[in-house]
Amino acid sequence: xxxxxxxxxxxxxxxxxxxxxxxxxxxxxxxxxxxxxxxxxxxxxxxxxxxxxxxxxxxxxxxxxxxxxxxxxxxxxxxxxxxxxxxxxxxxxxxxxxxxxxxxxxxxxxxxxxxxxxxxxxxxxxxxxxxxxxxxxxxxxxxxxxxxxxxxxxxxxxxxxxxxxxxxxxxxxxxxxxxxxxxxxxxxxxxxxxxxxxxxxxxxxxxxxxxxxxxxxxxxxxxxxxxxxxxxxxxxxxxxxxxxxxxxxxxxxxxxxxxxxxxxxxxxxxxxxxxxxxxxxxxxxxxxxxxxxxxxxxxxxxxxxxxxxxxxxxxxxxxxxxxxxxxxxxxxxxxxxxxxxxxxxxxxxxxxxxxxxxxxxxxxxxxxxxxxxxxxxxxxxxxxxxxxxxxxxxxxxxxxxxxxxxxxxxxxxxxx
Numbered sequence: 001x002x003x004x005x006x007x008x009x010x011x012x013x014x015x016x017x018x019x020x021x022x023x024x025x026x027x028x029x030x031x032x033x034x035x036x037x038x039x040x041x042x043x044x045x046x047x048x049x050x051x052x053x054x055x056x057x058x059x060x061x062x063x064x065x066x067x068x069x070x071x072x073x074x075x076x077x078x079x080x081x082x083x084x085x086x087x088x089x090x091x092x093x094x095x096x097x098x099x100x101x102x103x104x105x106x107x108x109x110x111x112x113x114x115x116x117x118x119x120x121x122x123x124x125x126x127x128x129x130x131x132x133x134x135x136x137x138x139x140x141x142x143x144x145x146x147x148x149x150x151x152x153x154x155x156x157x158x159x160x161x162x163x164x165x166x167x168x169x170x171x172x173x174x175x176x177x178x179x180x181x182x183x184x185x186x187x188x189x190x191x192x193x194x195x196x197x198x199x200x201x202x203x204x205x206x207x208x209x210x211x212x213x214x215x216x217x218x219x220x221x222x223x224x225x226x227x228x229x230x231x232x233x234x235x236x237x238x239x240x241x242x243x244x245x246x247x248x249x250x251x252x253x254x255x256x257x258x259x260x261x262x263x264x265x266x267x268x269x270x271x272x273x274x275x276x277x278x279x280x281x282x283x284x285x286x287x288x289x290x291x292x293x294x295x296x297x298x299x300x301x302x303x304x305x306x307x308x309x310x311x312x313x314x315x316x317x318x319x320x321x322x323x324x325x326x327x328x329x330x331x332x333x334x335x336x337x338x339x340x341x342x343x344x345x346x347x348x349x350x351x352x353x354x355x356x357x358x359x360x361x362x363x364x365x366x367x368x369x370x371x372x373x374x375x376x377x378x379x380x381x382x383x384x385x386x387x388x389x390x391x392x393x394x395x396x397x398x399x400x401x402x403x404x405x406x407x408x409x410x411x412x413x414x415x416x
Contacts, residue, residue, distance in 0.1 A: 001173055002027065003212045005035040005181065005203035009220040010277045011123055012040035014077035017130055023218070023280050024136060024176065033177045033210065034138075035203040036127055038119025039074070042067060043182075049096070050115040051357055054104045061100060068093050071122055078130050085129035092122050108357055109153035109335065110190070113183075117191045120180035120199070128178040138176035144185035146170055147205060149192045154355075155335045156184050156192035164209045171210060179206070195335075200258035204272075208264035215270060217256075218277040223285035224249075224256050227300040239283075240291040245384075246272070252382040252409070253303045253339065262287075299384040300394075303339060306380045307354050308401060308413060310373040311366065312347040319348050326369070334362040339380055340411050342402055349402060351380055351413050375401070379416040386410045 004027075011017050024034065038046070045067050052060040071089060079085055096118050104111050121142070128140040146166045149156035163184075171177050181199020184192045194201050200217060207215040224246075225235040241249075243266040250257040256274060265272055266289065275284035311327060313319060327348065331338060335358060340351035354362065359376075366372050378401060383390050386405070391412055399415040 001210055001212050002030050002032045003035065003203050003207040003210065003215045004032045005200060005215065005217045006037065006277065007199065007217075007219060008037040008040050008042065008123075010218055011036060011127060014074050016277075017074070017078065017127055019277060020127065020218075021131055021134060021136060023277060024131065026280075028136060028176060031173045031176055033171060033179065033206050033212075034127075035179055035181045035199060035206060036120065036124050037181050037199040039071065039123045039126075042070070042119040042123070043116060045070075046116040046119050047112070049100075050108075050112045053100050053115065054108050054111050054357070056104070061097070064093070064096060064100065067119075071126070075126060078126070079133065083129070083133075085126060088125050088129070089122055092118055092125065107153065108355075108361075109155075113153045113191050113193045117183045117193055120182050124178050124180050131176070131178070136176065138178050139174075141170060141177055141179045143180040143183050143202065144191055146179070147184035147194075147202065149184040149186060149194070151186045151188070151190065151192070153190075153192055155195050156186075158184065158194070158205060160209075163205065167206065167209045171206075195258075195260065197255075197258050198260070200261040204261045204264040207270050208268050211268065212270055214273055215265060216273045216275055218275055218280075219256060220276070220278060221256065221274075222276045222279065222282060223274050224254075224287070226297045228255055228302060231302045232300055236295065236297050238285050238297070239294045240286045240288075241293055242291045243287060243289055245293055246287045248384065248409075249299055249301070252384065252411075253301050253380075254299070255301075296385075298386055298390060299382075301382040301384070303353070303380040303382075304416065305353070305376075306339065306351045306378040306413065307359060308375040308378055309350045309352060309363075309366070310347055311350070312371045314369070314371055316346050318345055319343060323370075324348065327366070330362065330365055333365075334358045336362060340402065340404070340413060342404060351378065351402070377416065378413055381412045381414070383410045384408060 006020055049060050049063045099114055128138055131138045148159045148162045181202035182193055203215055222237050224238045227235040229235050247262045250259040269289055271288040273284055337353040338350050342349045363372055402413040404411055
């Protein structure tokens with residue numbers, strides 16, 4: 001069995017869905033499990049809906065209508081008027097409308113999960129219906145029935161034992177299986193999400209539990225590149241890579257791989273292949289145990305929208321282990337991901353990824369115990385296997401806020 005994952009860019013419009021169908025036609029005999037993200041920028045747009053609703057602004061329904069119109073346009077291109085999929089998609093959006101008519105709970109992550117998760121359910125409903133329409137028989141499965149989690153919304157932790165039992169019973173390999181990335185469900189039947197860009201992780205969960213021969217992630221790039229083409233010119237495609245190096249790159253924020261994706265694959269020695277859905281005939285990047293990095297090169301990773309927190313004790317006492325334990329506990333509470341940490345005797349500086357809405361609550365709670373200074377809108381450059389001076393051209397004219405390096409990795413936080 002193989003597991004395929006298609007991201008939002010691959011299903012951003014009707015032509016993308018048709019292209020996905022063409023790829024699956026070539027692999028239909030393998031009966032793959034196909035994990036699909038929300039279409040295009042739907043997750044971003046639904047985040048706007050969730051934020052507007054939570055803040056009790058007046059435009060939540062208006063923003064939802066934009067999402068509905070986007071999907072209706074795709075449906076109209078793919079299906080004749082009156083096809084049952086129109087009602088199926090309408091009913092999914094009605095669930096969100098019902099939620100928006102209620103008062104929001106105090107916990108934003110809960111509301112986020114209930115609203116934003118609808119994107120994956122809609123995309124897979126449309127793709128599954130289209131595949132059946134053109135004769136590619138498939139079974140649509142709600143991932144929330146299979147991936148069970150705790151109740152830590154926005155960053156849910158998977159119950160592997162229960163999920164394993166459910167997945168093995170539900171997926172028999174008799175047909176192509178279409179399911180969602182990113183989402184799970186608690187024992188109380190509340191929807192959870194696995195972290196931003198978590199669809200790769202979902203695919204790895206299915207691959208690991210089903211002992212797949214490999215996981216293929218279909219992207220809009222030819223494979224894993226040594227730099228993001230949005231920010232760097234002339235990136236190099238990597239032909240092969242070890243799990244260990246890929247884990248390092250994912251940890252530092254390489255956008256093509258979700259950080260949690262690789263460990264389940266490594267534990268079962270299941271190779272990961274990253275391929276282009278634009279040119280599916282071309283060879284991509286092969287990631288497996290003990291693979292050499294070919295070609296040998298430096299890797300450049302740029303993370304935008306970083307928040308720098310500078311934390312010191314109110315009495316200017318030393319920042320020691322018990323302080324750090326408390327600080328990191330609060331960071332975890334608000335799903336803040338630490339990308340850089342630097343300590344001095346009396347302060348701790350952290351560069352973090354953080355939802356803008358959660359940032360206010362995080363800083364408010366930290367301020368009860370510590371003196372807090374913060375800067376937003378910063379950028380973090382990470383260079384793996386750097387050569388001296390690698391960063392000079394990139395940082396020319398930039399104000400550097402923090403920098404640090406070890407034998408293999410250099411990180412520089414700067415004003416963008």
